[in-house]
Amino acid sequence: MKASLLLIGLVASGQALAAEEKPFSMDGEFGFIATSGNTETTSMKGKLSAHQELEMWSNDYKFESLYKKDEVNDVSQTTAQKYFLSAQGNYKLTNPDHRVFGFASYEDDRFSSFDYQSTIAGGWSQKLWQDDSSKFDYSIGPGYSFAKRQDGTSENGVIVRGVVNYELKLSKTANFKQLISTEVGSDNTKSKSESSISAKISDGFSLKVSLVLDHNSDVADTKKNLDTQTAVTLVYTFF
Template identity: 25%
Template sequence: MHNSKTFAAGIAATLLATMPSAAHAELPAPVRALIDAAIADGNDDTVRAVIGLARDTNPDDGAELDTILAAYETQLAANAASAAAAQEAEIRNAGLFDNWSGSGELGAFNSTGNAENTGVTAALGLTREGINWRHKLRARADYQRNNGVTTSEQFLAGYEANLLINDRLYAFAAALYERDRFQGFSGRYSVSGGLGYQVIDDDNMSLSAQAGPAYRRTEFADGTSSSDIAGNASLDFDWQIAENIAFTQDASAFVQSGSSTLVSATGLQAGISSDVSVRLSYTVEHDTNPPIGALKTDTLSRITIIYDF
């Protein structure tokens, strides 16, 4: 948490500046040594418990204990402010390729709908947190080839930038590229923007929602294309059920006059180690008016190994 000797020295300096020397002598030396040891250890719960016990066993020394606790809390606040300032300075001075975190996935999939087969899936997700900005990159590929013939081919790449307005509200701008010839399009390009809100932000559960206008251009496999103004909305739910088990539910919708697209992705993730986990997921994608000859609904079941970095 902090350097114990530096922390204890800081409290000692505060006490010398605020406490009369006579008052310092009132508290029995063994009790004061126990409090000093708890402060040096750095566990906040232990420090408060020891001071509380000292207050119960030495009721006449309440004023000195109040002074010790006040000095401790002052030093805690100073340390927190110093750490926050150092973190902010590190973020502001970070280079373009610094402060990224993310995960990589590799596994297998089984699809039904416009392509019914089993193949290989891979994905990469990156996030960069700044002072007021957050950047997210993602990419996924599902691919299979049998006897020299491609039987499944789905690619996705996206970028999203968030401008943090306050602790919960943010503005976003996003770009998305998709390719799925078996679904009837060789390229689908989307740009969107709007507002997002962090509905739930707890240690074990989070839920965010965002919505706004979008523009989408689709290049069909037959050589034709269409461009549409759409509405875009999405939900991102994460629930840490237990220490090593997490549930995720993502949903998104592009609603437009042509073919609207609805996507739901449900996942269950189990940790193997601090950096490695196994994920089972099920994705449903529904197009309300797909190209002639294409089915409206595709499903994709995946099992992947995830490495966090």
């Protein structure tokens, strides 16, 4: 009798986990602000995040965009224009929580010190834990960066990339996420922190508040090292 109850419990747990694990999931995020009158502004923020969970691979894809236009005294000018995309593949070893990763990214920020910044990296990735309420993973390894400054100077070199990712379930409908990444090189150290809280408001839709910090250690004298972005966006879960 006890063995039967144990077997039923294991089967039920396995079915619950299978229901939670999605082979492919994707979220779309969008925020829009428009003002008119003495000052006219248009701000748009978009993001697509996808996760693919396979038997031997765990993959993540990301695309982000930011655009802002201001019009003062009938003069219209773009004041922010940024695009970022990345992909990371994690190959699972004998222990599926131990992985080898490959990463690639490209960023085009019109108003930064760089015309573009691109990175490829590989190394060790590990999921330290994942339970019903939280999960934590990290990755670290060597790579190579390709960058071109606004003055035309190219900066290519070896880097070390490190990432930590933490997620916490605050309630049945609310989640907290913290992502920190850094790419340490001889010419420049590029770091990013993204903190967010999202709350489900209906089937498929969530409201998200986020704070993004972008830091470059070596920038032009006319630029600031740190860029901050605070946003309230609507998130739709496609899958």
